[in-house]
Amino acid sequence: MADDLLIRGARLYDGIGGEPFDADLAVKDGRIRAIAPSLPVDAETVIDAQGLALMPGIIDSHTHFDAQITWDPYVRPSPALGVTTAVIGNCGFTIAPCRPADRERTMRNLTQVEGMSLDVLRQGIRWEFETFAEYLAQLRRSRSAVNLACYVGHSSVRTWVMGDDAARREATPDEIERMAALTREAMDAGAVGFASSTSPAHNGEGGVPMPSRLASDAEHLALIEAMAHRGGGVYMVTKGGQMPVALLEEMAARAGRPVMIAALLHNGTNPDAVFADLDAISAANTRGRKLLGQVSCCPLTMEFTLASPYPVEGLQSWQPALSLKGAALEALLADPQFRKRVRAELAAPATFRLFNGEWSKVHVVQVSQERHRALEQKSIAELAARAGKDPLDTMLDLALDEDLTTIFTAQLLNSDEQAVSRLLTHPHSIVSLSDAGAHLTFFNDAGFGLHLMGHWSRDRGVMSLGEAVRRLTLQSAQVFGLRGRGLLREGYAADLLLFDPATVGRASQRRVHDLPGGAARLTTDARGVHGVWVNGHLVANAAGLLDGAPLAGELVTEFER
Template identity: 50%
Template structure:
């Protein structure tokens, strides 16, 4: 007698092959049979008219901090995600000495889009080293399966303290970092993750520590990662890091490199395709590389109190560095500051979030009723009406009464559907980039898997549902070397989802106030999803999490080469 049989399902098994009608039997959390008339089980589900697919493997999340207070990594499992990869971009919370906790939190607050208060109140510091962090998650339990990168910025702070934010590492410090990377890989790290991206800054605009690493540090830490013949290198690329640079860092490691974040920029149409072409060439020369692409338009909500979209702009730095709101107001009023900023924004497009597309920035919600007529209009539109430059209008508005509280939404990147469709179909693309767990005040793309089915399979028809599911499951397992997951075949863990393929999709995001200390974040709901199983345990029924107390996930510590 099996534990579970799901019968009469349209099985899309995560291999990319055509779907078929059949039954699947599960015992002790493992898929043990696939076919027809498999016998008896304690629980039998008739899935006629529904599709059974592998649970999504979300390979780009930032749940490192949240997992310490929320073992379920909400909202991912209710959106069909059964395995999450954490530590992306090198933003981790382990290793971390007690005296560096505040510094680590300050680094994270900006990139995670969580208030300092939420992180201070939320993070449970039951560990110091990376192995202890994994042990803590494992003994406490996790909802979804978790695979963790060793994060460069944390390793750097652990060895260099505050200096990690300001200078290159010495030979001795690099050696110390190598030891930590090795010890972390032995304990079950998925790989090593870092960032050289200019938009990655901590509190008051201090660069994330990994951005100060030189070529030698990068190469040596990648070699440390690869010492045991395993490990995936993950990098969020800044404008000065070429695919050529990465190829040199990877030399002799014989490991794959994953490059983020390849978002289509309408002002520099060809640049993302050029990177993917470079990635293909590097792969052909012998360094396996993948480009992380996103199926979601990148929209983010912001107020002028902390406008994330300007952070990649050099001339914005003085504003970011202000310690108080008063100083900040003085800076953004300054005409010199304004003209530098304007010049840089109008300068030709670079790898950065915002390139002067003012028609894409819309007033979403005003706090002061007198601004109500502005809601729903673009800054370009509003500014041209009063004959001022859009930047001047925006800065002036934020200095007006309650203007700092006006909520804007920016539709910045990845909104050209023809171009994004091409990115999604590129052979070196890895469809991911939910950034789930981070940027919580700007957007929530944790439902990108369901959105992929809704938008790109049903509406735009750029690929079959079998191909889309393969991209979100089996291909993820292959790229990240995750054993026994991502496919519905005997011998694999029963990470599964039952969906109505005609309805699977996501809602609009909406605001909730449930972070530690009551701070807000954006949330999102799934549609057309009937059940989710993690290691054979049902965790979602009728759109809500069931069996909340029993945590079925595993901390994944073994990966193939």
């Protein structure tokens, strides 16, 4: 019987991290049937891959497709960028479990913490579930273009148990036990692990902390133990400065499970902090604890307006602005005392913050008034120097003059390439943090894998292409226990990426209007990608996502331990 697909003469990067080899690869019924130097030509589809490379599909371990997947089973743009498996629910910002009474609160929190449009969420989310198990059942029914593994989220679990109090106070022992029971139920239903956040940058509507930020150490410990009650699961947390690696090591010790720590990004104003965390992670591993630091291969660059200024929302001095809109917000932004407090905070040292007053890295992208057109593509530092004004005043005055519609961009973190190369090659880091599905109007790093292979491997020579492939495939498959994925091996799932090593990379960002209601988002296109297969089905080619691409992804609910 003929195979479904035969890829002939490709250079195979099998995921192990070693040298590539030339071979043919045959696919039958969604699985890799054979790999050999020369296979018989007996397939429905034959592709001549001379001069191209073939690797396992990219596993994106840090996405936020929880809401988008309910209206867009193609989870655009990830499949066209080589991603064949996505782990959703990171940071605990999930939409399940969720009672009907909590849906509006959940959407409003996502609007703030994940930079999502409330109108888009209201029009787009299909609420055909309440419990986590029912959410998984909905995903099975609707299917998706990529494979999915789902965290159960701390903030959702907390809200289910505590309601409005979830973002106001610590939990009682009884409430912690009820959360633990929900966590165990979710793990039994097929969750890949438990995700949380203690980051001060993670605020819900009106600047109120996301619920997980109110959790005590005892609550975190109880819930990771609940996660691991059957010997499985990965604990993922975006940690704030008050959460030491030592506590995370204790969690790993109690649960006997891996702990995934985000977001380890290099900060030019506090350059040693991220390496101190990685040193602590390394020390924990020498003691037999499995800790990993999620790092990014992309500079963290965000577009924003002063109506939704995610880069500065973590500043304590900015908190009074988070609950305001319209004229009240504009009045506060014009207040000299407010500006004085913001300047003072930016001038003070901090262990970590997203924005550090590096005004040369903040640019005007788009103005709404023609008389300001000459300001576009100029840095705030340049404009301030030209006007003889303070940079903060320069940015706020321009935004206020345009009713807060001015679009700015800020390069926030990970801009020192020498430092980032150390993060990428650290033995206990995992290349991740695409945030695909979130911050849709701010930035788009869904092409992180192509950027790692093109920029960091080919152009910078920081690692071999084989090692880049390993870090994008097998490493995550092993951490999460994704059985039969992450390698080019006979019998493994035919999750495949065919690409040109000489041109692979990601294109510049562009804006499209395809969200529910025609709302805008940022996207990026692939370079050098010739084909993406999910479980043996072609979903994207050199032109991008196929029209009517099959929803060939699997919902993964069973994991190796």
